[in-house]
Amino acid sequence: DAKTTQPNSMESNEEEPVHLPCNHSTISGTDYIHWYRQLPSQGPEYVIHGLTSNVNNRMASLAIAEDRKSSTLILHRATLRDAAVYYCILRDGLRAGNMLTFGGGTRLMVKP
Protein backbone atom coordinates (compact mmCIF):
# COMPACT_ATOMS: atom_id res chain seq x y z
CA ASP A 1 0.00 0.00 0.00
CA ALA A 2 1.15 3.51 -0.77
CA LYS A 3 2.31 5.39 2.32
CA THR A 4 1.70 8.92 3.49
CA THR A 5 3.99 11.31 5.34
CA GLN A 6 2.70 13.98 7.69
CA PRO A 7 4.33 16.30 10.24
CA ASN A 8 4.04 14.96 13.78
CA SER A 9 2.45 18.10 15.15
CA MET A 10 1.30 21.60 14.25
CA GLU A 11 0.05 24.60 16.16
CA SER A 12 -2.55 27.13 15.20
CA ASN A 13 -4.28 30.10 16.72
CA GLU A 14 -8.01 30.05 17.18
CA GLU A 15 -10.02 31.50 14.28
CA GLU A 16 -7.04 31.38 11.91
CA PRO A 17 -6.83 29.07 8.88
CA VAL A 18 -4.83 25.85 9.20
CA HIS A 19 -3.10 24.03 6.36
CA LEU A 20 -2.23 20.42 7.16
CA PRO A 21 0.13 18.90 4.57
CA CYS A 22 0.43 15.29 3.45
CA ASN A 23 2.96 13.74 1.07
CA HIS A 24 2.08 10.59 -0.86
CA SER A 25 4.68 10.34 -3.59
CA THR A 26 3.92 6.67 -4.38
CA ILE A 27 0.19 7.17 -4.87
CA SER A 28 -1.38 5.07 -7.61
CA GLY A 29 -4.08 6.08 -10.05
CA THR A 30 -6.81 4.23 -8.14
CA ASP A 31 -5.96 5.57 -4.69
CA TYR A 32 -8.42 7.94 -3.07
CA ILE A 33 -7.04 10.46 -0.56
CA HIS A 34 -8.98 10.40 2.70
CA TRP A 35 -8.68 12.53 5.81
CA TYR A 36 -9.94 11.44 9.20
CA ARG A 37 -9.49 13.06 12.57
CA GLN A 38 -9.54 11.68 16.08
CA LEU A 39 -10.64 13.80 18.98
CA PRO A 40 -9.37 12.83 22.45
CA SER A 41 -10.89 9.60 23.78
CA GLN A 42 -13.01 9.06 20.67
CA GLY A 43 -12.87 6.95 17.53
CA PRO A 44 -11.71 8.55 14.29
CA GLU A 45 -14.26 10.48 12.26
CA TYR A 46 -14.40 11.18 8.56
CA VAL A 47 -13.41 14.66 7.42
CA ILE A 48 -13.14 14.66 3.63
CA HIS A 49 -11.86 12.68 0.66
CA GLY A 50 -10.96 13.19 -2.99
CA LEU A 51 -9.41 11.58 -6.02
CA THR A 52 -8.10 14.28 -8.35
CA SER A 53 -10.07 17.50 -7.95
CA ASN A 54 -10.15 19.83 -4.97
CA VAL A 55 -13.08 19.19 -2.65
CA ASN A 56 -15.03 21.28 -0.17
CA ASN A 57 -17.49 20.32 2.53
CA ARG A 58 -18.85 21.91 5.68
CA MET A 59 -15.88 20.76 7.74
CA ALA A 60 -12.90 21.48 5.51
CA SER A 61 -11.37 21.78 2.05
CA LEU A 62 -9.00 19.37 0.38
CA ALA A 63 -6.45 20.69 -2.08
CA ILE A 64 -4.79 18.01 -4.23
CA ALA A 65 -1.62 18.73 -6.17
CA GLU A 66 -1.80 18.34 -9.92
CA ASP A 67 0.58 15.34 -9.84
CA ARG A 68 -1.34 13.93 -6.83
CA LYS A 69 1.87 13.37 -4.91
CA SER A 70 0.74 15.66 -2.12
CA SER A 71 -2.40 17.15 -0.65
CA THR A 72 -3.40 19.73 1.96
CA LEU A 73 -6.32 19.70 4.35
CA ILE A 74 -7.53 23.23 5.00
CA LEU A 75 -9.53 24.23 8.05
CA HIS A 76 -10.74 27.70 7.25
CA ARG A 77 -11.14 28.94 10.82
CA ALA A 78 -9.70 26.74 13.52
CA THR A 79 -11.65 26.39 16.73
CA LEU A 80 -10.62 24.78 20.01
CA ARG A 81 -12.83 21.82 19.06
CA ASP A 82 -10.59 21.18 16.05
CA ALA A 83 -7.72 20.11 18.30
CA ALA A 84 -7.23 16.49 17.28
CA VAL A 85 -4.96 14.07 15.45
CA TYR A 86 -5.50 14.34 11.70
CA TYR A 87 -4.79 11.32 9.53
CA CYS A 88 -4.14 11.41 5.80
CA ILE A 89 -4.85 7.98 4.31
CA LEU A 90 -4.82 6.43 0.87
CA ARG A 91 -7.53 3.92 0.01
CA ASP A 92 -7.13 1.65 -2.96
CA GLY A 93 -10.21 1.84 -5.16
CA LEU A 94 -9.68 -1.70 -6.43
CA ARG A 95 -9.35 -3.53 -3.12
CA ALA A 96 -12.53 -5.22 -1.94
CA GLY A 97 -11.94 -4.59 1.73
CA ASN A 98 -11.36 -0.84 1.35
CA MET A 99 -9.66 -0.90 4.71
CA LEU A 100 -7.81 2.12 6.02
CA THR A 101 -4.13 1.93 6.88
CA PHE A 102 -3.39 4.66 9.40
CA GLY A 103 -0.04 6.39 9.72
CA GLY A 104 1.03 8.50 12.67
CA GLY A 105 -1.06 11.53 11.77
CA THR A 106 -0.56 15.18 12.70
CA ARG A 107 -1.49 16.35 16.17
CA LEU A 108 -3.07 19.77 15.78
CA MET A 109 -2.98 22.07 18.77
CA VAL A 110 -5.19 25.15 18.73
CA LYS A 111 -4.30 28.07 20.99
CA PRO A 112 -6.97 30.47 22.24
Added chain:
Amino acid sequence: DVKVTQSSRYLVKRTGEKVFLECVQDMDHENMFWYRQDPGLGLRLIYFSYDVKMKEKGDIPEGYSVSREKKERFSLILESASTNQTSMYLCASSFRGRSGNTIYFGEGSWLTVV
Protein backbone atom coordinates in the same frame (compact mmCIF):
# COMPACT_ATOMS: atom_id res chain seq x y z
CA ASP B 1 -27.72 9.27 12.22
CA VAL B 2 -25.21 6.54 11.46
CA LYS B 3 -24.14 4.43 14.36
CA VAL B 4 -21.45 1.94 15.26
CA THR B 5 -21.96 0.75 18.81
CA GLN B 6 -19.37 -1.09 20.84
CA SER B 7 -20.82 -3.06 23.72
CA SER B 8 -18.38 -2.05 26.44
CA ARG B 9 -16.52 1.20 26.87
CA TYR B 10 -14.22 -0.01 29.65
CA LEU B 11 -13.31 -3.57 30.64
CA VAL B 12 -10.87 -5.11 33.09
CA LYS B 13 -10.09 -8.79 32.58
CA ARG B 14 -7.66 -11.28 34.09
CA THR B 15 -4.84 -12.96 32.21
CA GLY B 16 -6.08 -16.16 30.56
CA GLU B 17 -9.73 -15.12 30.45
CA LYS B 18 -11.71 -15.36 27.25
CA VAL B 19 -12.86 -11.89 26.21
CA PHE B 20 -15.61 -10.92 23.79
CA LEU B 21 -15.83 -7.43 22.30
CA GLU B 22 -19.08 -6.86 20.47
CA CYS B 23 -19.82 -4.35 17.75
CA VAL B 24 -23.13 -3.56 16.07
CA GLN B 25 -23.82 -1.21 13.16
CA ASP B 26 -27.20 -0.03 11.98
CA MET B 27 -26.27 1.10 8.46
CA ASP B 28 -26.52 -2.23 6.58
CA HIS B 29 -22.79 -2.04 5.80
CA GLU B 30 -21.08 -5.03 4.21
CA ASN B 31 -17.60 -4.25 5.59
CA MET B 32 -16.71 -4.33 9.25
CA PHE B 33 -13.29 -3.89 10.86
CA TRP B 34 -11.51 -4.27 14.17
CA TYR B 35 -8.51 -2.07 14.97
CA ARG B 36 -6.42 -1.62 18.09
CA GLN B 37 -4.76 1.64 19.03
CA ASP B 38 -1.67 1.97 21.18
CA PRO B 39 0.38 5.06 22.02
CA GLY B 40 3.16 5.55 19.50
CA LEU B 41 1.88 2.77 17.24
CA GLY B 42 -1.25 4.36 15.89
CA LEU B 43 -4.19 2.30 14.66
CA ARG B 44 -3.47 -1.22 13.48
CA LEU B 45 -5.92 -3.49 11.68
CA ILE B 46 -6.62 -6.81 13.42
CA TYR B 47 -9.32 -8.37 11.22
CA PHE B 48 -11.93 -7.29 8.76
CA SER B 49 -15.02 -8.88 7.27
CA TYR B 50 -16.62 -8.04 3.92
CA ASP B 51 -19.68 -10.24 4.32
CA VAL B 52 -21.46 -12.54 6.75
CA LYS B 53 -19.21 -15.45 7.78
CA MET B 54 -16.32 -13.97 5.75
CA LYS B 55 -13.16 -12.70 7.41
CA GLU B 56 -9.68 -11.63 6.45
CA LYS B 57 -6.61 -11.17 8.62
CA GLY B 58 -5.29 -7.70 9.05
CA ASP B 59 -1.81 -6.68 10.13
CA ILE B 60 -1.85 -8.10 13.67
CA PRO B 61 -4.29 -11.06 13.91
CA GLU B 62 -2.23 -13.18 16.33
CA GLY B 63 -4.03 -13.86 19.58
CA TYR B 64 -7.41 -12.78 18.18
CA SER B 65 -10.31 -14.34 16.34
CA VAL B 66 -13.53 -12.86 14.97
CA SER B 67 -17.09 -13.90 14.31
CA ARG B 68 -19.63 -12.46 11.87
CA GLU B 69 -22.84 -14.50 12.02
CA LYS B 70 -25.13 -11.58 11.18
CA LYS B 71 -24.51 -8.64 8.89
CA GLU B 72 -24.88 -6.04 11.61
CA ARG B 73 -22.68 -7.68 14.23
CA PHE B 74 -18.92 -8.28 14.31
CA SER B 75 -17.31 -9.78 17.39
CA LEU B 76 -13.65 -9.75 18.39
CA ILE B 77 -12.55 -12.64 20.60
CA LEU B 78 -9.45 -12.87 22.73
CA GLU B 79 -9.20 -16.61 23.38
CA SER B 80 -6.80 -16.22 26.31
CA ALA B 81 -6.20 -12.62 27.24
CA SER B 82 -2.66 -11.48 27.91
CA THR B 83 -1.30 -8.26 29.36
CA ASN B 84 0.11 -7.20 25.98
CA GLN B 85 -3.46 -7.06 24.70
CA THR B 86 -4.21 -4.14 26.99
CA SER B 87 -5.24 -1.49 24.50
CA MET B 88 -8.07 0.52 23.01
CA TYR B 89 -10.09 -1.45 20.46
CA LEU B 90 -12.01 0.27 17.70
CA CYS B 91 -14.73 -1.22 15.55
CA ALA B 92 -15.63 0.33 12.18
CA SER B 93 -17.91 -0.32 9.23
CA SER B 94 -18.45 0.83 5.64
CA PHE B 95 -20.24 -0.03 2.44
CA ARG B 96 -18.32 -2.28 0.09
CA GLY B 97 -17.34 -1.00 -3.31
CA ARG B 98 -15.50 2.09 -4.43
CA SER B 99 -13.01 3.28 -1.86
CA GLY B 100 -14.64 6.67 -1.71
CA ASN B 101 -16.99 5.17 0.88
CA THR B 102 -16.78 6.65 4.34
CA ILE B 103 -15.72 4.40 7.20
CA TYR B 104 -17.59 4.94 10.45
CA PHE B 105 -15.96 4.18 13.78
CA GLY B 106 -17.35 3.32 17.17
CA GLU B 107 -16.24 5.17 20.29
CA GLY B 108 -13.75 2.52 21.31
CA SER B 109 -13.43 -0.09 24.04
CA TRP B 110 -10.65 0.32 26.58
CA LEU B 111 -9.46 -3.13 27.66
CA THR B 112 -7.10 -3.64 30.58
CA VAL B 113 -5.72 -7.15 31.16
CA VAL B 114 -4.28 -7.67 34.62
